[in-house]
Amino acid sequence: MAKRTVTSTVHCDLEGKITYLSDGAQEIFQYTNEELLGKERVSVFSPGLVVLGHVPRWLKQSVTEGHFETDTVFVRKDGSQFAAHIRLTPIIKDGVQTGYIGLTTPLPDKSVEETMPSISMVTKILSWLYITRSPFLSATIVPVLLGTALASWLVEGDTKIGMFLLTLLGVSFAHLGVNTANDYFDWKSGADQANVDYVIPFSGGSRMIQLGVISPQGMLRTSLVLFGAAAIIGAYLATTLEIWSGVGILALAGFAIGFLYTAPPIRLAARGIGEIGIMVAFGPLIVAGAALIQIGSIEPKALLAGIPTGLLTAAIVWVNEFPDIKGDAASDKRTLVVRLGLKCSSWAYLVLALLTYASLIVLVLTETLPTQALAGLITVPFALYVTRQIFINYESRAIKDAMAGTIFLHFLTGILMVVGIWLAV
Structure with missing residues (x-):
């Protein structure tokens, strides 16, 4: 038969x-x-x-x-x-x-x-870029550049290139550690499993655990290794430059915000304060940290100077939460977007954009930043365009363009500010 x-x-x-x-x-x-x-x-x-x-x-x-x-x-x-x-x-x-x-x-x-099918070495390397979500490192690169440029302007001194590169590497390791930790804890809480409306590659995490590319425990181990690498670089910088107190304060604050963003029992994101934490960590803390390495002390002006880029980083997280709203709500991850709803959150995105440019103007008027930093205002029309796309598509998959646009908005605004500050040196 x-x-x-x-x-x-x-x-x-x-x-x-x-x-x-x-x-x-x-x-x-x-x-x-x-x-x-x-x-x-x-x-x-x-x-x-x-x-x-x-x-x-x-x-x-x-x-x-x-x-x-x-x-x-x-x-x-x-x-x-x-x-x-x-x-x-x-x-x-x-x-x-x-x-x-x-x-x-x-x-x-x-x-x-x-x-x-044969798996090439390129694919294996790319898998680690996906696991760590390395393409989002622009959120780290921009504030490190900003803090370094600001330090040169504040003290009218030359940039310590070697220390700058180590700072960039260390903060990047920490950022990737945060990404992988968040993936692990979102998996453990069921947030990623409940999220069926994610938009690749912007929301819903890396999805590498779901694909079987890495195990949950492997993701956690990767996170700890990355945090360890960041700690080693931070310790070297602190010892070499004799700035242990400054590095310790900023590094521990950044680690706490990043790790506890989704880690229990705190789960900042679930409590509706994760977006604020992201603004602080990827704005004032990184900018002040990069300036600290160049100057040797935590400068209040550097903390304040990080506000515009911090707000735009929060905007990236904010719009990326739109497609995840049902999955987040189902897993009790009550982000601010979940609490406000999509329509109100669209208005909140506009507020974030307006606060970004308003804070930049105030920082220049108070001489916290040089006048040339106003180059960042060039992106205002693009910010309005992205905001309009959010209002049109906040319930549509077409919001993907606004998600990509927000990342570019953050990068371009930050780079224009950096160029302006360096021109003022």
Whole structure:
């Protein structure tokens, strides 16, 4: 008697969210419609490194050539892997692509080892960039540059390039430690599992635990290693420059805010004060810390000078919380966006933008910053454009453009301020 062949048909939208699951798919992958439809992405069926290293190219090729076929490896609900053949085709409605169809046929005569796509060294390196969310390091680079430039202006001295580079490296390690710690604690609290509306790569964490690229304990260990590396660099700077008290105060304050942002029992984000903590940590604390390394003391002007970039960093976190609102609410992560709702939070974003530029003007008028720092005001029209996009799309997936725009707004405004300050030296 011939062995029955079961095939799987899965439909997904352009973001990979599953919209249809055939009976065969439920049998092969061991999931039910209730578990997946409108909740999970198709990445749940594949090994994480295959998703990172191959799936985007496969999908692109299916569009350009009309379909794509290959042998690969899939993952069942129980974690077991199996060899299969996949055929991908785009879903086209009225001339517009709306998603993809995946037709999967298990290959019982082939082994996982035979069909596992090769994972390049580039993919393995990229996986660590995803795990640590390194692309968000602009939130650290800008305030370090700002504090360093401000120090040169305040004392009219040369920049200690070596110390600047060590500062940048140390603060970057700390930032990545915060990112990975937040991923771990959001996983432990169930916030990431409850979040089915995340927008890659801006919200919902790295998703690397969900993809199986790294275990929860591996994420925590990574965080501790990164914090340890930051501590070693901080200790070296403090010892070499004999500024232990200043480094200790700023470093401990920054660590407390970053680690306790999602770590129990404090969970600053869940208490509705996480955004304020982010503003302080990624604004005044980093700017003052970078200036401290150059000057040797904590300057009040440096703390105040960090307010504009701190507000814009808070704006990044703020808009990134919009798509996560349902998942955050379901896991009792009551951020300010959850508490205010999307419409009021759109107005709050406008307030953050206005406060950014108002604080910059006040800092110049009080001679905390040189007049040239007003170069940061050049981005006002772009800030208004991004804000308008938020008001239009706060309930839409199209808010992704505003999320990317806010990151660029932070970077450009900060860099223009840095250039202005250095021109004043």
